[in-house]
Amino acid sequence: MAVAACTYDKLPVAEQQALPDEGHLVAALEWAEPDSEVPEGGG
Numbered sequence: 001m002a003v004a005a006c007t008y009d010k011l012p013v014a015e016q017q018a019l020p021d022e023g024h025l026v027a028a029l030e031w032a033e034p035d036s037e038v039p040e041g042g043g
Contacts, residue, residue: 008016020028
């Protein structure tokens with residue numbers, strides 16, 4: 001599968017910088033589901 005071979009670290013730097021970082025993703029998920037509990041261990 002072509003998608004399975006594509007990883008973040010293989011993207012060009014400009015593409016990596018265009019993607020949201022982990023903090024932005026976490027903030028978006030927390031905003032979308034503010035009452036959900038985070039499992040122990042953070043994930």
